[in-house]
Amino acid sequence: MRRFLIATTLGAALLIPGAMTxxxxxxxxxxxxxxxxxxxxxxxxxxxxxxxxxxxxxxRKAHKKFDKLNSKEQxxxxxxxxxxxxxxxxxx
Numbered sequence: 001m002r003r004f005l006i007a008t009t010l011g012a013a014l015l016i017p018g019a020m021t022x023x024x025x026x027x028x029x030x031x032x033x034x035x036x037x038x039x040x041x042x043x044x045x046x047x048x049x050x051x052x053x054x055x056x057x058x059x060r061k062a063h064k065k066f067d068k069l070n071s072k073e074q075x076x077x078x079x080x081x082x083x084x085x086x087x088x089x090x091x092x
Contacts, residue, residue, distance in 0.1 A: 031067065035078045042078070047086060055080050 031044045042048060044066065055077055056063055066074065 033066075033074070033078075037075060038078065038082065042081075051081060051084065051086065052077065054084075 033042045033044060034040075035042060052066055053063075055061075059080075066077070069077070
């Protein structure tokens with residue numbers, strides 16, 4: 001029993017930092033994602049969804065809901081997104 005508790009605690013300790021890389025917050029009716037590396041927030045609007053679709057197409061990735069991506073995949077998207085802002089949009 002003691003080994004199980006140690007293994008469970010250790011497993012949780014290893015998973016928590018990865019889960020905290022991008023946090024999902026709620027902003028009105030749109031999810032809000034925290035980009036820890038850039039210390040900024042992104043509200044997931046239709047405009048963001050279009051940018052995400054463009055990213056998937058450029059990288060030849062199958063569609064997967066953004067909130068289902070692991071932290072590494074989300075980080076890769078935000079890195080791409082900051083390099084591909086919308087016209088006149090310097091917040092991404």
